[in-house]
Amino acid sequence: MSEFFQIAEIVASDVELLDETAAAVRAAGVVLRERFGEVVRYGTREELMGALAVNDEAALDVLRPRLTGLRPGAGWVEDELDGGALPPGEWWVVDPAEGNVNHLHALSDWAVTATLVRENRPVLTVVHLPLTGETYTALSGAGAHLDGRRLHVSGAADLGLGIVATSQARPDEDESVVRRVGSSITAMLLGALVVRTSVPATLHLANVAAGRIDAFWQFAGARADLLPGALLVTEAGGRISDVEGRPWTPHSDSFLAAAPGIHAEAVTTLSH
Structure with a gap:
């Protein structure tokens, strides 16, 4: 947490x-x-x-x-x-x-x-x-x-069997953020079973809290699109951090919410 x-x-x-x-x-x-x-x-x-x-x-x-x-x-x-x-x-x-x-x-x-x-x-x-x-x-x-x-997050223990998701924080992102998003999707396509990409972030996070999907990540973002779902995930037993595993705050430049059993593997996949 x-x-x-x-x-x-x-x-x-x-x-x-x-x-x-x-x-x-x-x-x-x-x-x-x-x-x-x-x-x-x-x-x-x-x-x-x-x-x-x-x-x-x-x-x-x-x-x-x-x-x-x-x-x-x-x-x-x-x-x-x-x-x-x-x-x-x-x-x-x-x-x-x-x-x-x-x-x-x-x-x-x-x-x-x-x-x-x-x-x-x-x-x-x-x-x-x-x-x-x-x-x-x-x-x-x-x-x-x-x-x-x-609600309870999933009991997933293997990222390779997991469904994960990401979202575009906003239009007109800086090119460096866009490229980072693209490379992270590639990494997760290699590491996870299925990758979902769509907006908005809140609905993905609600699905993480409900145990329907196993992890969600995003680069950049605002309070309004991360705080609601992040609190849902936390209270459902999930783990919140940035993509490198450090404590997340609204100042962080990345966000990760995951079932505890795959959080470390998701960090490894995204940070590399």
Whole structure:
């Protein structure tokens, strides 16, 4: 477990807060589900960014007032692509349409997420998939759940028999990051049974937490696309680090989440 995800004392009020956060995230999901179905056409980067923003704002119109009402003193991370440490206190890290570009293309891989960070430690998270109705939740020290069912990472012990996944953190990455991603995929194609590559990261991490896939890695990334799934994996018994096995923080330039039985082998494969 990364030091960033040290188990915190379970506060009774946080249990209730998790339930209320889940209700807010589900309500935002209803809005996005009603907007889903047709491929949204765009011809320029500006038109694409405008379409993404419309989805974000539709969900935020629900999320922001409800989450602010739950924790009036908590800050709000305005840029979902931001990384690094947060200032002291409580902060909402929200992705109103995680996998937004998939939503625009009428693809099913998207979600709504909200994570409460307290003194730079994620305390609780909710990941809701509006098309299936599934809701993943995690509370620090109290486990990870899917619609109330406790989650556990896989018992995989051989990377060569494992299904692994990676994701593109953002468009227009630096060329050095793109090349690093490419070489890591090649390494995993040689080392693992199957490699899945798609966005968004959160859904891969939910699958790691549920034991459906055995490891996920990514280079670069932001708080909003890693914190929700990372807390899910940690609370489901998985291991979090960077790809060289060092403790992961939001400052790290790489990320790895894996079942304990293959974590070391995944580190060896990716770091070489």
